Amino acid sequence: MDSNGVDEQMKLVEGAGGYVLEDVPHLSDYILDLPTYPNPLQSNAAYSVVRQYFVDEDDTVPQKIVVHKDSPRGTHFRRAGPRQKVCFKSADVRACIVTCGGLCPGLNTVIREIVCGLHFMYGVKEVTGVNCGFRGFYSRNTVTLTPKSVSDIHKRGGTMLGTSRGGHDTLKIVDNIEDREINQVYIIGGDGTQKGASAIYKEIRRRGLKVAVAGIPKTIDNDIPVIDKSFGFDTAVEEAQRAINAAHVEATSVENGIGLVKLMGRYSGFIAMYATLASRDVDCCLIPESPFYLEGKGGLYEFIAKRLTENGHMVIVVAEGAGQDLLAESIDQQDASGNKLLKDVGLWMSLKIKEHFAKESKMDITLKYIDPTYMIRAIPANASDNVYSTLLAQSAVHGAMAGYTGFTAGLVNGRQTYIPFNRITERQNKVVITDRMWARMLSSTNQPSFMNPPKGTTSVTE
Numbered sequence: 001m002d003s004n005g006v007d008e009q010m011k012l013v014e015g016a017g018g019y020v021l022e023d024v025p026h027l028s029d030y031i032l033d034l035p036t037y038p039n040p041l042q043s044n045a046a047y048s049v050v051r052q053y054f055v056d057e058d059d060t061v062p063q064k065i066v067v068h069k070d071s072p073r074g075t076h077f078r079r080a081g082p083r084q085k086v087c088f089k090s091a092d093v094r095a096c097i098v099t100c101g102g103l104c105p106g107l108n109t110v111i112r113e114i115v116c117g118l119h120f121m122y123g124v125k126e127v128t129g130v131n132c133g134f135r136g137f138y139s140r141n142t143v144t145l146t147p148k149s150v151s152d153i154h155k156r157g158g159t160m161l162g163t164s165r166g167g168h169d170t171l172k173i174v175d176n177i178e179d180r181e182i183n184q185v186y187i188i189g190g191d192g193t194q195k196g197a198s199a200i201y202k203e204i205r206r207r208g209l210k211v212a213v214a215g216i217p218k219t220i221d222n223d224i225p226v227i228d229k230s231f232g233f234d235t236a237v238e239e240a241q242r243a244i245n246a247a248h249v250e251a252t253s254v255e256n257g258i259g260l261v262k263l264m265g266r267y268s269g270f271i272a273m274y275a276t277l278a279s280r281d282v283d284c285c286l287i288p289e290s291p292f293y294l295e296g297k298g299g300l301y302e303f304i305a306k307r308l309t310e311n312g313h314m315v316i317v318v319a320e321g322a323g324q325d326l327l328a329e330s331i332d333q334q335d336a337s338g339n340k341l342l343k344d345v346g347l348w349m350s351l352k353i354k355e356h357f358a359k360e361s362k363m364d365i366t367l368k369y370i371d372p373t374y375m376i377r378a379i380p381a382n383a384s385d386n387v388y389s390t391l392l393a394q395s396a397v398h399g400a401m402a403g404y405t406g407f408t409a410g411l412v413n414g415r416q417t418y419i420p421f422n423r424i425t426e427r428q429n430k431v432v433i434t435d436r437m438w439a440r441m442l443s444s445t446n447q448p449s450f451m452n453p454p455k456g457t458t459s460v461t462e
């Protein structure tokens with residue numbers, strides 16, 4: 001039990017052969033005699049013809065799909081989708097949507113599809129948008145959302161509701177939810193947001209309110225665990241190609257040209273790694289998870305000199321969180337949510353490389369630094385992220401209507417699932433540098449491993 005008297009133990013269901021379902025809470029866990037109603041989709045012209053449209057209560061999705069003959073069946077998550085029975089009458093639903101944290105392609109699509117899903121699948125008419133993130137619950141007016149008002153928002157980047165960091169005041173937020181008689185809360189955001197959503201769910205449960213809390217994971221950095229990948233990630237990687245192409249063109253157009261591109265990735269280097277793998281023009285990819293050093297044998301300067309001698313040009317991609325410990329010390333600063341503010345590793349590297357080759361080497365280099373940081377996340381979602389965002393939004397709607405709460409909708413092994421908040425918030429997803437994907441990346445660039453820094457050299461770790 002936590003200090004609010006809420007059972008923090010996971011809802012585990014064990015089965016034969018080592019099967020474990022890490023289930024999500026349901027309103028009936030704390031509201032006795034919760035009434036149920038037939039799902040309106042049963043008489044929906046589009047869906048009623050679909051065989052087995054409704055998800056069986058027993059359907060679960062395994063977290064690990066590669067198994068051995070004698071291995072236990074392992075952890076499973078509840079399969080997302082519409083249920084035969086729902087726990088809300090359509091006319092009684094008062095839903096709200098909020099977006100928090102940094103921008104991500106697809107945010108507007110998720111908003112749109114929650115509104116349209118509630119409206120067209122469940123006949124829900126009352127949906128409001130909370131402006132400017134968590135703080136908007138208690139400091140802003142809400143906006144009415146209808147299928148008409150959201151009809152073309154998916155074609156625009158950003159979030160039509162606005163977003164913010166910081167300002168999470170659980171009690172004020174839940175007071176507001178209670179005052180407005182909201183009974184479904186859809187919270188779209190990253191790891192910090194899902195922690196905030198979990199706090200809201202716990203307080204709602206402590207008060208015994210019939211309010212379903214559904215999270216939709218958003219992260220351009222792909223740093224949320226368990227899920228296959230986050231919506232908007234593919235779009236960001238695609239947009240990063242434009243910067244890498246430009247760096248390559250600049251680098252190949254001069255003698256000893258170096259193109260340096262900084263990409264987002266505060267603690268996780270997925271964007272840099274995938275953008276490098278996709279491009280094939282990158283000679284070196286540096287991420288927060290993999291230490292590197294500049295000077296001496298096996299260092300970056302040596303590798304740059306080698307590549308320039310071999311090819312006459314090179315492209316370096318650096319994730320914004322890489323190499324932070326190498327940069328000159330400065331006062332630790334945080335943003336409003338408590339995230340560490342990073343120093344500009346790209347700018348620092350470009351100065352260091354120029355300085356090194358001007359002083360220490362006879363090589364005359366030309367370095368162009370490209371920083372597309374916000375450009376890769378402020379664009380609309382591409383086609384596949386639009387479809388992905390749509391399915392996530394619909395899963396969240398089906399889950400809340402069925403009475404599930406305290407969950408994040410997420411794709412696990414290609415299937416939509418409901419994941420308990422604590423699974424999402426307990427750790428961050430990182431590139432595992434002993435995994436095959438990083439090895440594939442290394443074999444595509446043939447960059448040094450930076451594993452053996454010379455004595456006295458700082459090797460950067462996170």
Ligand SMILES: Nc1ncnc2c1ncn2[C@@H]1O[C@H](COP(=O)(O)OP(=O)(O)OP(=O)(O)O)[C@@H](O)[C@H]1O
Binds near residue numbers: 196
């Ligand atoms: N531990 C926490 N408990 C309650 N609320 C939190 C917690 N951590 C963060 N939040 C709130 O969640 C919101 C978003 O957090 P944050 O700015 O870290 O972004 P995020 O959701 O992690 O997204 P991203 O990092 O991908 O931009 C903020 O309003 C912040 O106050």
Ligand SMILES: O=P(O)(O)OC[C@H]1O[C@](O)(CO)[C@@H](O)[C@@H]1O
Binds near residue numbers: 265
């Ligand atoms: O400048 P902002 O909006 O705080 O966001 C920067 C951070 O947000 C992220 O895009 C995650 O949303 C990180 O990659 C980046 O460090």
Ligand SMILES: [Mg+2]
Binds near residue numbers: 101190191192
């Ligand atoms: Mg975050």
